[in-house]
Amino acid sequence: MEPVAVELDEHLFRHEAGRMVAALTRIFGVHNLALAEDVVQDAFCRALEVWKFRGVPENPSAWLMATAKHRAVDVLRRERTARTFAPELGRLLESEWTMVPVVHELFGAPAIQDDELRMMFSCCHPRLAEPAQVALILHILCGFSVEEIASAFLSTNAAIEKRITRSKRVLAGSNKLFELTAADFATRLSAVHRALYLLFNEGYHGASAESAVRSELCGEALRLAGLLRWNPLASTPATLALGALMCLHAARLPGRVDASGDLHSLFDQDRSRWDRELIAEGQLLLDLSATGSDLTEYHVEAAIASVHANAPSAEETNWEQIVSLYDTLLAIRPSPVVALNRAIAVAQHQGPERGLEEIRTIAGLDRLATYPFYPATLGELELRSGQPNTACKHFDAALALARSPMERRFIERRIAECRV
Amino acid sequence: MSEFLYLYRGGDSSGSPEEMQQTMQKWVAWMKQLGDQGHLKAIGNPLEPTGKVVKGKQQKTITDGPYAEAKDLVGGYTLVQAKDINQAAELAKDCPIFDAGGLVEVRPILQIGM
Numbered sequence: 272m273e274p275v276a277v278e279l280d281e282h283l284f285r286h287e288a289g290r291m292v293a294a295l296t297r298i299f300g301v302h303n304l305a306l307a308e309d310v311v312q313d314a315f316c317r318a319l320e321v322w323k324f325r326g327v328p329e330n331p332s333a334w335l336m337a338t339a340k341h342r343a344v345d346v347l348r349r350e351r352t353a354r355t356f357a358p359e360l361g362r363l364l365e366s367e368w369t370m371v372p373v374v375h376e377l378f379g380a381p382a383i384q385d386d387e388l389r390m391m392f393s394c395c396h397p398r399l400a401e402p403a404q405v406a407l408i409l410h411i412l413c414g415f416s417v418e419e420i421a422s423a424f425l426s427t428n429a430a431i432e433k434r435i436t437r438s439k440r441v442l443a444g445s446n447k448l449f450e451l452t453a454a455d456f457a458t459r460l461s462a463v464h465r466a467l468y469l470l471f472n473e474g475y476h477g478a479s480a481e482s483a484v485r486s487e488l489c490g491e492a493l494r495l496a497g498l499l500r501w502n503p504l505a506s507t508p509a510t511l512a513l514g515a516l517m518c519l520h521a522a523r524l525p526g527r528v529d530a531s532g533d534l535h536s537l538f539d540q541d542r543s544r545w546d547r548e549l550i551a552e553g554q555l556l557l558d559l560s561a562t563g564s565d566l567t568e569y570h571v572e573a574a575i576a577s578v579h580a581n582a583p584s585a586e587e588t589n590w591e592q593i594v595s596l597y598d599t600l601l602a603i604r605p606s607p608v609v610a611l612n613r614a615i616a617v618a619q620h621q622g623p624e625r626g627l628e629e630i631r632t633i634a635g636l637d638r639l640a641t642y643p644f645y646p647a648t649l650g651e652l653e654l655r656s657g658q659p660n661t662a663c664k665h666f667d668a669a670l671a672l673a674r675s676p677m678e679r680r681f682i683e684r685r686i687a688e689c690r691v
Numbered sequence: 692m693s694e695f696l697y698l699y700r701g702g703d704s705s706g707s708p709e710e711m712q713q714t715m716q717k718w719v720a721w722m723k724q725l726g727d728q729g730h731l732k733a734i735g736n737p738l739e740p741t742g743k744v745v746k747g748k749q750q751k752t753i754t755d756g757p758y759a760e761a762k763d764l765v766g767g768y769t770l771v772q773a774k775d776i777n778q779a780a781e782l783a784k785d786c787p788i789f790d791a792g793g794l795v796e797v798r799p800i801l802q803i804g805m
Contacts, residue, residue: 279716284708315711319704320737323718324767416707 279327282487284315286494287332288414291339293386297448298343298364298377300357301393304443310346314338340378344371359447385451387412388502391495392449395462398441404466405473406431407438413491423484424473425674451504460505464513464569467492467499471517475524485528489521511560512569518553519576522546534681538585550580571600590620607635611648623655643672647682654689663689694732694800695779697769699786701762702793717787725771730782735769766793770800 280286288311295307317338318331328334347356347364356364363369376382394407406424409415415423421431449459474488496514499505526540535541557573575596582588597613610633618626630636630649639645650665666686673679704714725731742756773779776799783795 279712282709282712284712288708312705315708316705319711319715319718320766322715323722324734324737324769326719326722327715414708416709419707419709 279331282414283331284318285414287335288315289390289412290332290383290387291335292411293390293448294336294378294383295339295343296390297382297386298357298360298374299346300355301445301447302443303354303356304439306346306354310339310342313342336378336383340374343378344374347374357447384498384501386448388498388505389448389451391463391498392451392459393442393445394438395459395466396441396445397459397462399438401466401469403434403438404462405470406434407442408466408470408495409488409491410435412495423488424477451502456504460507461509463499463505464509464567467496468513468516468569470495471520475520486521486524489517489524493517493521508560508563508565509567509569511556512567512573515553515556515560516569516573516576518549518556519573519580522549522553522580528677532677533684534677536681537579542584545580553577553580566599566603568600568604571596571603575600585619588619590616594620605634607633607638608642610634611639611645615648618652618655623652626652627656641672643669643674643678643682645669646672647685650685650689654685659689692772693775693779693802694770694772695776696798696800697735697771697779697783697786698765698796698798699767699769699788700765700794700796702766702788702791703761704791714787714791717790721785721787722769724785725769725782728782730771730773731769732772733770735767737767738765740764740766762792 291311291314292304292307295310296304299307314335318335322328322331347370348367351365360373363373377386390412391408394411395404399407406420409420409423410417417432417435418428420426420435421428424431453459471489471492474485474490474492477485477488493514496510496517499510500514522545523537523540525546526535526542526544528534529541553573554577557570557577560570560573575593578589578593578596593616594613597609597616600609601613611630614626614629614633617629627649630652633639636645646665647669650662650669653659653665654662663686666682666689670679670682670686673682704711706714722731722734726734740761744754744756746752746754771779771782773782776797779799780797783797786795788795
């Protein structure tokens with residue numbers, strides 16, 4: 272008898288890890304997070320041993336969930352006198368009569384979806400800094416190991432390990448998973464938006480050279496933003512706008528890095544490689560997000576991405592509209608990077624000299640000191656205004672700041688351009 | 692064609708979910724390859740890492756397993772057929788167990804009446 276070759280979702284284990292930890296944490300209580308993680312690891316070990324010989328079952332998710340559920344019942348039976356589990360479930364877990372049906376119900380699909388969402392909100396605890404929230408989400412809900420997060424963020428294992436251990440302690444110290452009906456729901460939802468936005472950006476603009484890692488981070492952000500949309504409480508206009516922005520940017524990923532792993536700026540991307548389906552989905556979400564009175568940064572960024580996504584070329588882009596959208600964005604969330612992008616749009620619209628003038632007036636320019644695309648932009652605009660020597664100096668500075676071989680190659684190509 | 696038993700010993704396949712999924716998929720692919728090439732007689736079974744040991748000539752004692760160190764523990768078995776022991780051993784070289792630090796013991800099945 273041969274194992275059946277079932278086409279598996281490429282990241283099934285990672286995604287199921289997040290779902291299982293969320294469900295188990297709900298049952299065991301947040302303070303038993305480590306126990307929940309052990310049970311998940313156990314379920315994977317079992318799957319590995321059995322599937323090796325029997326092949327992948329027809330419904331691998333259900334198989335994993337059932338295994339985790341059985342292990343949860345075992346743990347509850349064995350340790351109910353020694354440990355306290357989820358306080359809100361209290362007595363229901365103490366009696367054999369109620370325990371099994373309760374666990375069964377908590378492993379049902381709707382319950383798990385809720386738990387994943389509650390875990391996401393719990394990871395965005397106000398006591399945690401944003402990078403810690405992002406690392407925790409990647410670790411718990413996306414099943415990334417410390418090593419995998421470290422390699423995605425070009426950080427060291429020790430640094431990420433420390434960040435995650437500390438964050439888990441904060442999480443385990445909270446009484447229970449965040450309730451979606453809590454009074455501070457709206458505040459926490461904005462923190463979740465921000466964390467998912469940062470996660471997406473890390474994938475899109477981050478330092479990691481490997482395009483596989485980049486698209487995985489973007490994919491995770493898209494998936495989690497999708498989870499938010501499925502919940503009626505969390506599906507706010509800002510949530511929809513965030514989803515729109517991610518879709519519209521992710522659509523450009525295939526054009527950003529070509530087959531040989533070279534980075535291309537928006538100006539020289541092969542637009543036929545953009546993902547039309549994602550653009551359509553982003554556009555739909557953007558339309559749906561246009562309700563209520565809240566204009567968030569996500570709305571504006573999605574609107575900018577939408578102008579780009581629908582323009583046939585860089586030249587045929589409505590740069591005037593983009594400049595005005597950047598003005599709005601700067602008013603909502605002032606940042607030197609946003610101002611730099613605005614200056615680039617001004618240069619497209621009114622010429623490189625005007626762009627350079629705009630850059631000189633940016634507030635907080637020193638915050639861009641280590642950002643390779645700041646000197647790279649100066650170089651680009653100097654080059655366009657016929658100053659290849661000045662341009663070259665800026666590109667040299669950019670080269671020194673490049674964070675990955677991919678960025679380095681990109682800047683080297685620009686330097687070569689200056690010497691033509 | 693002769694028959695051989697593969698005994699999978701040791702190997703720690705724990706890791707990140709992504710790594711474990713990849714390990715699992717390598718195993719499934721390897722088993723499929725054995726089958727496609729007509730070498731798979733019986734795919735066999737995984738074994739629980741626990742068990743009991745019964746011994747004693749007169750006084751039988753039953754103790755809890757395992758009875759070997761983790762690195763030697765048999766984790767499963769497969770029955771294959773091959774031209775000879777050399778081919779059977781050669782085929783085992785592609786087994787994913789080596790990535791996890793384990794080994795494959797290849798034992799010929801004693802041919803009765805030969």
